[in-house]
Amino acid sequence: RVKVAEDTTGATLQGFVRRHAVPGAKVFTDEATAYIGLGRDFDHAAVNHSVGEYVRGMVSTNGMESFWAALRRAYKGVYHKISAKHLGRYVGDFAGRHGIRGLDTLDMMGYLAGGMRGKRLTYRALIADNGLHSGARS
Template identity: 55%
Template sequence: MSQAAPGKSHREGISLIELTEMFPDEASATAWFEQMVWPKGKRHCPRCGCTETRKASATSGLPYYCSGCKRAFSVRIGTALERSKVPLRKWVFAIYLEMTSLKGVSSMKLHRDLKVTQKTAWFMLHRIREAWSTESASLFNGPVEVDEMYVGGRRKNMSNAKRRELKDTGRGAVGKVAVVGAKDRATKQVKAKVVESTDRATLHGFVADAAAPGATVYTDEAVAYEGMPFPHETVKHSVSEYVRDMAHTNGIESLWSMFKRAYNGTYHHLSEKHLNRYIAEYAGKHNLRNFDTINQMAAVAAGMVGKRLMYRDLIA
């Protein structure tokens, strides 16, 4: 894959007309996916890894044959596309629409645009999100911004009893799902995940998994962050302090703003069960934002290799 473009304004986009010209038929889409799955044309069996492969017989129903395990295979096998009956050309367009829509694509829109059922469109989008299901293990050298966000639990949808509880306790996060994220100012990369709580042990553990030893960490004044084994500075949001010299969390908060625009404008409601998939998607899209569009798509296709998502597991 080529290097990232120097900035969002300099990256090369692709119009829908250009995409149609690039992928005029199923053969062109298949060739592109094969290039993503088998870089430099080094085709190998997705089951046993054998590189001794050849074209399969027409009766096999699949294009390639492995001399090692004696089984036929296609570019879909061993990826999040395995057992999908949707044409690969439609998968290309689905990835394009998802990557070029800042607020994401709803399953209803994908259903209309690709002429598939809404159920199929919903499953397709979750398969695409599998590209981001494995987070990078690399640590941020910093400075690192860390912040939390709370999703769901709108007060207007709560019972009067629940509203009184929030008013009496002042705990605005009651009934919401917590998400914590980190942004490396040096690389502009982010990490984010759903957490069960925002207590001391959870937040300290998240920071330890995100920041390299010695990295300066910036947070708000939440007590749970106190005592971290990192150089640590805070801003006091409670008294409307949002920037103090180098201390602020504006970078990671921009990710929350983008996610909330998608939540309110596209999805409207997200199941707590699937929330981490959406969070991983928006963190992943943020990390690819300076890439040319075709390279963003390539990163997603490559990220789907080695992933498998069954519909029964998705709805269980």
């Protein structure tokens, strides 16, 4: 599951993990201090990137790192500009693409068409004020 975080504080990041993972689940992170305390409810292990540790046995963040690397490439090659106002839409779009990347073209098209059924984004909703800057020049 991918979600845009309001900030990178321990309360925010740990809250996300607690809402989306079952107690006792394996949770692998980097050494960021925001994750300290996850071990109380989860089987938490961290790799220490600052000393060159990226994998330790089964512990790694490589899956997430590859997702973010691909998202950064998409920013440069597909989206070109991502506004704070629509960041959640861009990330959701990319996460959806990432999740079906192993399907062949016809299966991918069927999956996408099925996902669009009953969904509509009106222009009014697209431009509605959500309190975040659109990046558009006024």
